[in-house]
Amino acid sequence: MEFQGKRILIMGFARSGKAALQLLLKLGAEDIVITDLKPVPEDYLSDTVKYHPQTEELFDEDFDLVIKNPGVPHISPLVRKLRDSNIPVITEIELAYQTAKPQHYIAITGTNGKTTTTTLVYEFLKQHYGDKALVGGNIGIPLCELVLEHDLLEQEGYYIALEISQAQLVDIEQFRPEVAAIMNLTPDHVDVMGSLETYYWSKTLVYKNMKEGDTFILNADDENLKVYTEKYPVQCKVKSISLERTDTDGYLKDGWMIIDNQQVLEISRIQIPGMHNLQNMIVAVSACMAVGVTAEEIREAAYAFQGVEHRIEFVRELDGVKYYNDSKGTNTDATITALKAFDHGVILLVGGFEKNLSMDEMKKYLGCVKQVIGYGKAGPRIAGDLVGEKAIITEDLVQAVHEARKIAVAGDTVLLSPTTSSFDQYSGFEERGRHFKTIVRGLE
Secondary structure, three states, X not given: OOOOOOEEEEEOXXXXXXXHHHHHHHOOOOEEEEEEOOOOOHHHOOOOEEEEEOOHHHHHOOOOEEEEOOXXXXXXXXXXXXXXXXXXXXXXXXXXXXXXXXXXXXXXXXXXXXXXXXXXXXHHHHHHHHHHEEEEEOOOOOHHHHHHHOOOOOOOOOEEEEEOOHHHHOOOOOOOOOEEEEOOOOOOOHHHXXXXXXXXXXXXXXXXXXXXXXXXXXXXXXXXXXXXXXXXXXXXXXXXEOOOOOOOOEEEEOOEEEEOOEEEEEHHHOOOOOHHHHHHHHHHHHHHHOOXXXXXXXXXXXXXXXXXXXXXXXXXXXXXXXXXEOOOOOOHHHHHHHHXXXXXXXXXXXXXXXXXXXXXXHHHHOOOEEEEEEEOOOHHHHHHHHHXXXXXXXXXXXXXXXXXXXXXXXXXXXXXXXXXXXXXXXXOHHHHHHHHHHHHHOOO
């Protein structure tokens, strides 16, 4: 990609937008416009870089390229206007991919389990490739940032574990992972994707550019994934995994995780709880063995792994009551997964930004739930849909935790698994989760 003499728009200036700007400047771009809902700090502006408010008239202007922040909705009228004008719209992942030297990308997408699986992939890669292993993408570190930090414009041959969201996939052109996996497909993000069909289709884009020698890890237990991989066929090699069958390339049998007929992990020695984490583990193991990591190297990292922040994360035990932070439970399927990890006495905290997701499926998994407490903007609706008038409704997370403390007895579990995003009161699930932990650690 050549940038000198090109007019470039950066749409949205969160961390990925900042990383894209720095990479563009490194590559010699001389005419950059940043647009965001709030003004850009003067430190980023210069004769080369200008700020323009995100108003309609800006999108009547001509640009050679647009770098769109994943947080800008796919169905935004402004984005549609750009596409109707045949202006290329990409995300910073595509920018980084097209400008960096060749690297080995292991891309993880899906509705739930992405972050834990991506983290596991990175931990396994480190065992074999050491400092040549990197991690980034939707997990928090933009790929453009990795390119700059590790001089990937000049250096090649790194193994990069990349979490990638649907918002990043809809704007790829050439991005091609060497190994990819879709963890699962369950309802989410209809508000920003326009329909469930578009959301599911967007996930399949992770393998659209993959070639014969690449490897796609297929979760054979997911019915939606079966439908969509048939609708949009995979063109590369497929390695299947299952927790329910043994006729796949990866499966569970006699207390072992078996990949390609090799006993890799003893299940009893895996520290992260729940069947969902076994699925995360088997995908990560399969992906890393596909790029040369040995079973012995995987064992060392797998048995030591204790989980990821905000994913059914144990916070503390107080008076016999255990508190868990599952702030990453931003849809009903994620909360169902969390509920499956417990068998009784759960005081469930739900609420946040209203995504209008149905609670019908989740009602089937309330057998372990003792009480539902709703908080925030969506709390009354979500809790009411789940248990009706039996719900306790509070204004915010602080009040919800204190209400839970009042009714919890020894043997109970207080579980924050909100079923929705956090944007009514927090900047993201990370801030919400850390606030929850601060509240819980302050209880006496």
